[in-house]
Amino acid sequence: MVEPRDMSCYEYYKACTEEYGEYYCQQHFGKWFSNTRIISDMDSLAAYMRIELGLQPGDVYSVFMPTTVQSIVAFYALNKIGVIINFIHPLLPPDVVKETVTQLHSKGVMILDLLAKKYTDMLNELNLPILVCHSSDYAGALKGTGTAVGEALIKKIYPRINNREEYLKAIQRFRKAKVKDYCDCDKTAVYLNGGGTTGKSKTIKLTSRAINEIVYRMSKLDRIHRPGEEAEIIVLPLFHCFGLSVAMHMAMCNGARLIPMMNFDAKLFNRLMRKNCVVGILGIPVMFKKLMEDKRFDNKCLKNIRLSFCGGDDAPQVWLDEFNSHLEKWGAVGKLRQGYGLTEVGSVCCTCSNDVFKPNSIGVPIEGVRMDVWDDNCNPLPVGEIGELVIAGPTVMSGYYTEDGSDGAGLYTDADGVKWVRSGDLGYRDKDGFYFFAGRKKRVIIISGYNVYPSDIEKRLTELDFVHEVCCVKGFDKETKKPIIRMFVSYANKDGDRAAYEKTMRTEIERHFSKFSLPREIIELDKLPETPLMKVDFMKLTQHTPEDSVYTPPVGEKNSILPI
Numbered sequence: 383m384v385e386p387r388d389m390s391c392y393e394y395y396k397a398c399t400e401e402y403g404e405y406y407c408q409q410h411f412g413k414w415f416s417n418t419r420i421i422s423d424m425d426s427l428a429a430y431m432r433i434e435l436g437l438q439p440g441d442v443y444s445v446f447m448p449t450t451v452q453s454i455v456a457f458y459a460l461n462k463i464g465v466i467i468n469f470i471h472p473l474l475p476p477d478v479v480k481e482t483v484t485q486l487h488s489k490g491v492m493i494l495d496l497l498a499k500k501y502t503d504m505l506n507e508l509n510l511p512i513l514v515c516h517s518s519d520y521a522g523a524l525k526g527t528g529t530a531v532g533e534a535l536i537k538k539i540y541p542r543i544n545n546r547e548e549y550l551k552a553i554q555r556f557r558k559a560k561v562k563d564y565c566d567c568d569k570t571a572v573y574l575n576g577g578g579t580t581g582k583s584k585t586i587k588l589t590s591r592a593i594n595e596i597v598y599r600m601s602k603l604d605r606i607h608r609p610g611e612e613a614e615i616i617v618l619p620l621f622h623c624f625g626l627s628v629a630m631h632m633a634m635c636n637g638a639r640l641i642p643m644m645n646f647d648a649k650l651f652n653r654l655m656r657k658n659c660v661v662g663i664l665g666i667p668v669m670f671k672k673l674m675e676d677k678r679f680d681n682k683c684l685k686n687i688r689l690s691f692c693g694g695d696d697a698p699q700v701w702l703d704e705f706n707s708h709l710e711k712w713g714a715v716g717k718l719r720q721g722y723g724l725t726e727v728g729s730v731c732c733t734c735s736n737d738v739f740k741p742n743s744i745g746v747p748i749e750g751v752r753m754d755v756w757d758d759n760c761n762p763l764p765v766g767e768i769g770e771l772v773i774a775g776p777t778v779m780s781g782y783y784t785e786d787g788s789d790g791a792g793l794y795t796d797a798d799g800v801k802w803v804r805s806g807d808l809g810y811r812d813k814d815g816f817y818f819f820a821g822r823k824k825r826v827i828i829i830s831g832y833n834v835y836p837s838d839i840e841k842r843l844t845e846l847d848f849v850h851e852v853c854c855v856k857g858f859d860k861e862t863k864k865p866i867i868r869m870f871v872s873y874a875n876k877d878g879d880r881a882a883y884e885k886t887m888r889t890e891i892e893r894h895f896s897k898f899s900l901p902r903e904i905i906e907l908d909k910l911p912e913t914p915l916m917k918v919d920f921m922k923l924t925q926h927t928p929e930d931s932v933y934t935p936p937v938g939e940k941n942s943i944l945p946i
Contacts, residue, residue, distance in 0.1 A: 383601050383635075386594035390565045391631060392462040394594045396421065398635040405610030407634065408451050409641045409658075411521035417610075420455060422557070427459035429559035430552040435490055435511055439464030439564045442573070444488040446470040446479060446497070448644040449619050452515040452549055454630060456492055457620065461571055461590065464564035468573040469621035471832075472497055473896050476504035483508055486573060486585065486783070492549075494644075498539050506544045514540065515549040567591040570780060574623055576725035576833070583835045584792070585783035588623070592728045595776040597632040599749045603735050604689040604716075606661070609637030612686075613658040615651060617643040617665060622831075623725040624693050629664045638662075652678035659686050662716070666694035666831035668864075670705055670718065684709050688716040691733060693723060694831045696819055699742050721745055722819060726792065726803045728777035732817050743816040744809070751775035755811055756804070760794065765813050768820045771805045778803055825920065827856045829865055829898040836920070842894055843871075848883055850874040851910045853918045854901060858928040869901035870910055870923050870933070880906075907935050 384397045399407075399417060407417040431437045443465050447453040460467045468486050470479055472494070479501065483491060490511040493501065498514065505512050540546065567590040576586045606612050614633045618625030633640055638661075641654055646669055654660070656678065663670075670692060673679050687709055692702070697720050705718045721733030722744035732753055734745035747753045754762050755769040763769040772794075778801060781791040793801045808820040827834045836854035843852045850872045857868030873883065884904065891900055911919040911933070923933045 383598060383605065386567075386591065386598050388565065388567050388591075389594060390461050390464075390563065390567060390590045391571060391593055392424065392458045393563060393565060394590070394597070395458060395631070395634050399609070399637055402609040402637045405637060406639045407610065407637070408454070408520070409613065409639055410451050413521060414639070415451070415520065420451075423455050423553055424458045424462065425561075426553040426556045426559065427455055427549075428462045429556040429561045431460060431465060431490075432463050432561045433556065433559060434547075434552070437463065437465050437489060439566070440466065440569070442466045442468050442486050442488045444468040444470055444483050444486070444491045445620070446472060446491055446493045446501075447515065447620075448472050448494060449616055449625065449630075449642045450494065450515065450644060451520045451642060452492070452494075453620055454634070454640070454642065457572075457626070457630075462563055463561060464566065464569065466570050466573060469575075469619075469626070471575070471619070471621050471896060475893050475895070476501050477893055478895070480504050480508060482575075483510070495540065498543060502539060502542050506542075510545065512543055512546045513549055513552060514543065514546055519550050565590075567594070568780075572626070573783060574621060574626070574725050576623070583833075583838055586623075586725045587780045587783055587789070588725075588728055589780055592777045592779065593627050593631060595750065596627045596728045596730060596748075597635050599751070599777075600628055600632055600730060600733075601636055602749065604662070606633075606636040606638050608659075610639050611659060612661045613639040613641055614662050614664075615641045615643060615654055615658075615660055617646045617651065617669065622694075623729040624664065624723065627729040628691070633662075646672075648672040648676040649678060652676050652681070655683045656681055661686050662689040663687065663718075664691050664693075667692055667697045667701075668695075668830050670697075671701060674701070674705060674708070680708055680711075682712050684712040685714050687714040689736070690716055690718040691730070692718055692720050693730065695828045696720075719745070722771075722809075722817065724803070724805055724807075726779045726805075727751070727773045727775070728779070731773045731775070731777065740812075740814070740816045742818065743812075744819050745817065746815050747773075747775075747817075751777060752800075753811075753817060755809060760796070760804075763810075765811055768808055768810045770823060771807050771809045771817070771819075772802045773805065774800050774802045827854070827865065827867060829867065832896065832898045834867060834895075834899045839869075839891060839895060839899055842890060843887055846886060846890065848873055848875050848878055849887075851918060853910055853920050853923055855920055855924040857903065857925045857932065859902065863928040866902040867899065868903045868905065868923075868925070868932075870905045870907055872907050872909055876908075905932070909935075911935075 406414040408415040492513040495516050570587040571590040572588050574586045616629045618629045620626045717736050719734035723730040731751050732745050732747050752774040754772050757769050780789045784791050806823045808823050839854050840852050852871045854869045857866045911922045913919045
């Protein structure tokens with residue numbers, strides 16, 4: 383594979399695929415699109431952004447989209463002209479989207495028509511150029527009663543959006559326009575929202591060099607053998623670093639035919655696997671579990687699988703083995719392997735592969751990446767001893783976003799000048815160099831692959847005058863055993879209206895956070911347990927396994943469980 387050298391992501395994609403000639407690189411609703419067509423769309427959209435909107439290198443543009451052909455085109459188009467892409471979770475509340483766009487000084491927003499109704503007022507308040515993508519842009523005229531109703535709704539909403547432009551019209555208008563490529567691969571290419579190494583959500587800056595290095599090193603594990611014929615279904619969102627760097631950019635650079643999915647649906651995923659030569663699957667544990675639960679999964683199409691990775695959460699070895707038994711049954715050469723990474727290091731930094739693995743391990747560092755295990759004073763720990771996982775190398779972020787634009791925030795520089803990311807996660811290394819995940823030091827809860835930050839929720843709710851103390855922790859649903867958010871709270875007014883309190887808290891969470899942040903249970907206590915340092919003891923409240931009992935306060939304290 384071509385070495386990244388000093389290329390932008392756009393340049394690297396073109397350089398990697400030049401040898402393939404004409405091939406199909408995208409598929410949407412059964413329609414296939416060649417790399418020549420998609421590159422033309424990238425160049426035309428880049429011209430629109432530069433000429434029509436006047437965007438310059440270093441400017442910021444927000445892509446508020448699920449995973450679609452348009453969002454993929456937008457990534458490369460903006461990267462081509464040096465504009466920083468701010469990927470935004472398409473399920474965030476309007477107030478949060480507005481805050482993110484404003485804080486990062488974005489100069490425009492790209493949105494899917496199906497999302498527009500809820501966000502129209504917010505978009506108009508921003509007073510920015512809005513590029514509206516239609517679901518039919520790459521599908522032609524869609525048919526069906528549901529589609530007709532949806533298109534009628536869109537036609538009603540679309541005129542209400544000020545400063546609007548349609549994606550296809552913008553591309554068609556600038557089809558013959560040319561703009562120069564801009565490349566400074568060490569400048570920020572994307573803004574991604576992550577947990578930070580303290581558990582508080584932060585905006586992470588990644589360069590083109592960091593993203594390309596991930597692709598170059600991960601691609602050595604396996605490559606596409608027949609460009610345009612072999613496919614990969616990309617279901618991970620682009621606002622998720624694993625989805626952007628590995629699921630999308632690596633597949634594009636390898637010559638795969640990408641099949642984007644806006645929402646994960648196990649039945650549709652398995653149906654697409656049967657109809658297409660899908661050679662790799664990348665996802666989170668819950669996704670693989672749902673695939674196995676669908677009766678369409680156990681099929682001869684599994685023989686095509688050569689490379690599959692599971693990330694985003696710790697995966698039990700028992701169902702990794704179950705998944706791999708299906709692959710083996712149909713003669714697949716690939717295995718589902720677990721890895722480890724975080725947004726601060728460009729996604730994957732350590733992984734098992736088809737041939738190099740150990741049960742329960744997260745693997746070995748990828749080529750060119752350094753990992754170690756440190757104590758709280760940044761001293762290396764010996765083999766077998768648990769400490770904080772730290773990472774250095776060419777894929778590491780340039781830092782967290784700061785108002786002054788400086789780099790290095792959130793990085794630790796050692797005596798030799800090496801910049802390290804302190805992950806906030808615990809683990810250890812064995813004598814053979816394999817790493818093992820031992821738990822999360824930082825306070826972050828993963829629900830269906832999405833990060834939920836308890837401290838953000840707690841800070842917001844403690845601003846309510848009736849809340850005395852609040853603590854959000856991980857729990858488990860009694861029936862499904864799946865992770866849930868459980869909230870412990872003590873009220874300032876012991877005689878207040880509990881129903882009104884619950885409604886207000888729910889509204890506040892829905893307004894400022896994604897749906898995954900909503901607690902499934904509220905447990906009221908007279909007083910939350912404390913550590914010796916008089917801080918809320920969240921570890922005492924956390925349910926680490928489904929079998930653990932929920933915290934019971936000392937005799938005499940109120941303990942009311944209120945499901946919401």
